[in-house]
Amino acid sequence: MRKRPGALAGVAAAALSLAACSGGVLDPQGPIAAHDSKILLNAVGIMLVIVVPTIVGTFVFAWWFRASNARARYQPEFVYSGEIELLVWSIPLLIILFLGGVIWIGSHELDPFKPLEAQEKPVEIQVVSLDWKWLFIYPDQGIASVNELTVPAGTPVHFSITSASVMNMFFVPQLSSMIAAMNGMVTQLALKADNPGDFFGLSTQFSGDGFPGMGFTLHAVPAEAFAQWVDGVKQTGPTLDRAAYLSLAQQSLNVKPFTYRAIEPNLFQAITTQQIPPGPGPAAGRASPAVHSRPGD
Amino acid sequence: MLGKLGWDAIPWDQPIPLIAGAVVLAILLAVLAWVVIKGHVPYLWHEWITSVDHKRIGVMYVLLGLVMLVRGFIDAVMIRSQQALAFHAAGYLPPEHFNQVFSAHGTIMIFFAAMPLVIGLMNFVVPLQLGVRDVAFPTLNSTSFWLTATGALLVNISLVVGEFARTGWLPYPPLSETTYLPGVGVDYYLWSLLISGVGTLMTGINFVTTILKIRAPGMSYLRMPMFTWTALASNLLIIAAFPILTATLVMLTLDRYLGFHFFTNEAGGNMMMFINLIWAWGHPEVYILVLPAFGIFSEVVSTFSGKPLFGYRSMVAATLFICIVSYMVWLHHFFTMGAGPTVNAVFGISTSIIAVGTGVKIYNWMFTMYGGRIRYATPMMWSVGFIVTFTIGGMTGVLLAVPPADFQLHNSLFLVAHFHNVIIAGVVFGVFAGLTYWFPKAFGFRLHEGWGQAAFWLGLIGFYVTFMPLYVAGLLGMTRRLQHYDVAIWRPWVLAAGVGIVILAAGAAAQVMQLLVSIRRREELRDETGDPWNGRSLEWATASPPPAFNFAVLPNVQGEEPYWDIKRRAIESQQLAPEPQYQPIEMPRNSPTGFITAFFTTITGFALIWHMWWLVGVGLAAAYAVFVWFAWRDVEDYVIPADEVAQADRERRRARDAWLEANVRTREPA
Numbered sequence: 001m002r003k004r005p006g007a008l009a010g011v012a013a014a015a016l017s018l019a020a021c022s023g024g025v026l027d028p029q030g031p032i033a034a035h036d037s038k039i040l041l042n043a044v045g046i047m048l049v050i051v052v053p054t055i056v057g058t059f060v061f062a063w064w065f066r067a068s069n070a071r072a073r074y075q076p077e078f079v080y081s082g083e084i085e086l087l088v089w090s091i092p093l094l095i096i097l098f099l100g101g102v103i104w105i106g107s108h109e110l111d112p113f114k115p116l117e118a119q120e121k122p123v124e125i126q127v128v129s130l131d132w133k134w135l136f137i138y139p140d141q142g143i144a145s146v147n148e149l150t151v152p153a154g155t156p157v158h159f160s161i162t163s164a165s166v167m168n169m170f171f172v173p174q175l176s177s178m179i180a181a182m183n184g185m186v187t188q189l190a191l192k193a194d195n196p197g198d199f200f201g202l203s204t205q206f207s208g209d210g211f212p213g214m215g216f217t218l219h220a221v222p223a224e225a226f227a228q229w230v231d232g233v234k235q236t237g238p239t240l241d242r243a244a245y246l247s248l249a250q251q252s253l254n255v256k257p258f259t260y261r262a263i264e265p266n267l268f269q270a271i272t273t274q275q276i277p278p279g280p281g282p283a284a285g286r287a288s289p290a291v292h293s294r295p296g297d
Numbered sequence: 298m299l300g301k302l303g304w305d306a307i308p309w310d311q312p313i314p315l316i317a318g319a320v321v322l323a324i325l326l327a328v329l330a331w332v333v334i335k336g337h338v339p340y341l342w343h344e345w346i347t348s349v350d351h352k353r354i355g356v357m358y359v360l361l362g363l364v365m366l367v368r369g370f371i372d373a374v375m376i377r378s379q380q381a382l383a384f385h386a387a388g389y390l391p392p393e394h395f396n397q398v399f400s401a402h403g404t405i406m407i408f409f410a411a412m413p414l415v416i417g418l419m420n421f422v423v424p425l426q427l428g429v430r431d432v433a434f435p436t437l438n439s440t441s442f443w444l445t446a447t448g449a450l451l452v453n454i455s456l457v458v459g460e461f462a463r464t465g466w467l468p469y470p471p472l473s474e475t476t477y478l479p480g481v482g483v484d485y486y487l488w489s490l491l492i493s494g495v496g497t498l499m500t501g502i503n504f505v506t507t508i509l510k511i512r513a514p515g516m517s518y519l520r521m522p523m524f525t526w527t528a529l530a531s532n533l534l535i536i537a538a539f540p541i542l543t544a545t546l547v548m549l550t551l552d553r554y555l556g557f558h559f560f561t562n563e564a565g566g567n568m569m570m571f572i573n574l575i576w577a578w579g580h581p582e583v584y585i586l587v588l589p590a591f592g593i594f595s596e597v598v599s600t601f602s603g604k605p606l607f608g609y610r611s612m613v614a615a616t617l618f619i620c621i622v623s624y625m626v627w628l629h630h631f632f633t634m635g636a637g638p639t640v641n642a643v644f645g646i647s648t649s650i651i652a653v654g655t656g657v658k659i660y661n662w663m664f665t666m667y668g669g670r671i672r673y674a675t676p677m678m679w680s681v682g683f684i685v686t687f688t689i690g691g692m693t694g695v696l697l698a699v700p701p702a703d704f705q706l707h708n709s710l711f712l713v714a715h716f717h718n719v720i721i722a723g724v725v726f727g728v729f730a731g732l733t734y735w736f737p738k739a740f741g742f743r744l745h746e747g748w749g750q751a752a753f754w755l756g757l758i759g760f761y762v763t764f765m766p767l768y769v770a771g772l773l774g775m776t777r778r779l780q781h782y783d784v785a786i787w788r789p790w791v792l793a794a795g796v797g798i799v800i801l802a803a804g805a806a807a808q809v810m811q812l813l814v815s816i817r818r819r820e821e822l823r824d825e826t827g828d829p830w831n832g833r834s835l836e837w838a839t840a841s842p843p844p845a846f847n848f849a850v851l852p853n854v855q856g857e858e859p860y861w862d863i864k865r866r867a868i869e870s871q872q873l874a875p876e877p878q879y880q881p882i883e884m885p886r887n888s889p890t891g892f893i894t895a896f897f898t899t900i901t902g903f904a905l906i907w908h909m910w911w912l913v914g915v916g917l918a919a920a921y922a923v924f925v926w927f928a929w930r931d932v933e934d935y936v937i938p939a940d941e942v943a944q945a946d947r948e949r950r951r952a953r954d955a956w957l958e959a960n961v962r963t964r965e966p967a
Contacts, residue, residue, distance in 0.1 A: 025774055044692070044696060055685050062681045065669045067603075067672050074669070075604075078667065081664075084607075084608070084660070100649065103646050103698070106700060107639070107701065108642065109701075110700070112704065167472065177705065179633055183471065204707065206472075209393055210392070211779070212782060274562070277563070
């Protein structure tokens with residue numbers, strides 16, 4: 001047993017360093033994710049102050065006071081000590097008080113609804129989770145895309161998020177906090193990519209049979225490239241009007257990314273205010289759902 | 298006539314559930330046939346099925362829990378193997394099947410493995426520790442057990458008749474509404490939990506009444522053993538929390554069956570209400586499970602260190618502290634649902650405050666070991682493994698209570714690793730410690746030490762190899778419940794977890810071997826004295842196994858460690874206390890009420906799931922008739938004559954006397 005604390009710390013350290021060097025939440029590429037993960041690491045650090053001595057102490061006591069150790073003094077009457085009780089209540093309490101400060105300040109500073117402080121106007125994107133794909137509407141550009149998100153790097157992005165049917169959760173691990181997508185409600189999220197790059201995003205709330213197909217890629221591109229991308233999208237693809245939306249809202253699995261060259265204005269508002277009814281479920285159903293791929297994928 | 302039920306309810310096209318179902322059915326039939334042919338039916342009926350003896354009921358709870366633990370573990374193996382295979386591939390489980398598997402895994406592990414195991418140990422131990430003869434309401438106790446078994450049975454029927462919920466273990470609406478899941482899966486979930494929830498609530502009432510009202514003379518609150526204290530706290534939580542669960546599930550049932558709109562998208566329904574309510578039950582639930590486990594560790598650490606529990610009163614305070622604060626933290630399960638920063642911060646802080654109570658417990662266990670003479674039998678191994686592993690789980694838990702950290706880790710495999718870290722290291726290790734600790738009390742022989750140690754090491758190492766990689770996968774952004782994925786950086790960690798579950802499977806095999814080997818060698822493992830571990834509380838004052846009446850004469854408690862005091866007096870005076878005046882004892886009669894009620898409740902539940910309304914009527918009427926018939930009973934007790942009591946107790950005294958003879962005369966008085 002006595003060999004384990006070193007091994008444990010080693011494993012933990014190795015895991016953390018591995019996680020840090022590759023694409024996860026400890027490898028942030030934007031200010032929000034950087035701040036989140038900094039608080040995460042700070043909290044771990046604060047707790048290790050108490051956790052490491054506790055684990056080491058457990059091993060020391062457990063080993064030294066083994067029955068076969070003749071040198072250990074048997075003290076069956078040592079059953080209470082006011083000083084120790086004071087310590088074991090107050091030290092955790094102090095740590096938690098300190099951590100409570102981190103929690104209070106962190107919650108307020110990193111409230112997902114809070115916009116990023118920046119000079120330039122953020123890019124507005126409206127997000128709708130559908131069964132089972134993401135619809136990203138760019139109201140200012142008048143375009144939309146499915147299961148693929150393109151944003152300018154270095155510019156703040158502001159998301160308004162809702163769901164067409166069941167609950168989902170929007171998350172780009174290296175860039176953002178996560179926030180729920182719920183029908184009839186709008187949540188908000190800010191995000192900024194420091195540099196160009198491709199980042200994976202996903203839904204982190206199980207939403208049914210097509211849930212694993214809700215992964216998407218966020219392309220952070222230089223500002224000029226973003227403008228070019230918008231122009232390109234406007235040239236081709238279908239138009240997202242109400243009929244196209246209702247067809248998209250049908251259940252479908254593993255939808256490949258595509259774009260809409262134009263959108264009907266106020267579609268997002270119509271969805272969130274339920275002027276457009278919530279997405280339908282399976283067409284008919286026993287055990288296996290009637291899911292169908294979208295025509296033209 | 299058959300409602301929605303038809304031949305198409307059987308998944309003919311899916312070999313896995315079909316073969317699994319066939320195998321289980323074959324085993325069941327074989328066991329049944331063996332029981333009938335060997336003529337064991339009367340024995341089973343009189344001694345077990347209709348028994349209202351808390352010890353028998355406890356054993357049956359544990360048996361149910363262990364069987365369901367195996368079922369839940371098989372689901373776990375399927376989840377881990379599917380994810381190991383499904384990188385850029387479909388794996389071998391299609392989504393509609395995989396989603397049932399992880400939903401069933403969570404539901405079964407919490408409701409039908411962990412709960413019966415914990416409640417089973419409480420059933421067996423608490424009356425013995427209190428120095429009394431039974432619980433407050435013995436027939437109700439039997440009914441509780443059989444209703445729990447009904448729930449477990451319904452969940453398992455869903456494997457082959459219809460489907461189970463495809464929602465996760467908590468059926469968040471609107472996904473769980475008929476619009477999105479019109480099948481019977483969610484209905485199976487609802488009715489099995491509604492029925493077993495009634496059983497659990499009755500257990501809570503039963504045990505709170507027992508502990509508050511029925512104790513041996515002199516057993517004041519602050520002399521109750523720690524396990525009994527945690528059982529009290531746990532049952533108080535059951536009484537306060539389970540009605541919330543029932544009410545929430547009833548609302549979802551009304552949505553699904555009668556077109557109500559509590560949680561729908563339309564007509565003013567609000568799914569966030571469900572999520573709040575279910576966690577207002579769900580968070581106390583984890584303390585319902587883990588507090589008794591803390592109690593087990595307290596008993597084990599104290600016994601095997603050869604010392605009283607350090608800081609007993611502080612431990613009682615910490616237990617009650619956790620009991621109360623556990624009600625004020627539920628919102629931390631959905632920081633990412635968009636509550637404001639102040640709400641999130643308040644719940645984050647209240648959550649981390651719970652760690653103070655848990656921390657106090659950990660330190661008191663450490664100082665119980667300090668100055669002890671620690672014997673490393675299997676239960677103590679589980680306890681030390683628990684303290685270290687649970688500390689890590691506690692740390693990751695407090696980390697998830699920090700909202701900005703949770704914004705990146707919520708629902709990820711980091712979360713999955715965290716709650717398995719606390720539930721496996723806390724509840725499962727605790728249950729295994731408790732089972733090896735109290736097994737000789739229940740059956741009169743100890744479990745095999747070598748296999749116990751093997752099970753411990755495989756379980757501990759298997760746990761680390763399975764769940765430490767999942768922490769990393771979560772830090773890499775991998776969310777839970779993915780039937781397939783194509784993010785390459787997750788793959789190695791998922792594979793590593795797959796290796797871990799193989800080790801855990803070896804640990805499970807070692808547990809089974811331990812049981813088999815122990816039964817084969819029971820004569821050499823026999824515990825004659827009733828006190829195999831040199832215990833300190835009253836359960837060890839009885840013979841192993843204890844007689845139906847537990848104590849020939851109710852003990853007179855004079856301190857926190859009554860049996861230790863009795864032993865010390867015996868050792869000092871070099872003889873047992875004088876033989877008491879034996880009196881006839883009145884004990885409750887066996888009753889088939891629980892079994893028959895549960896039989897009809899099973900029929901009712903099944904009929905409700907498949908919309909067979911006439912059968913619902915029949916089942917309800919019959920269950921009610923059983924209740925009326927029971928309420929009109931004339932005789933509820935039988936008398937054990939004083940001679941019989943004396944005979945049983947003299948045998949126990951002879952064994953203790955032999956122990957005194959063999960040990961004390963050769964040893965310094967303690």
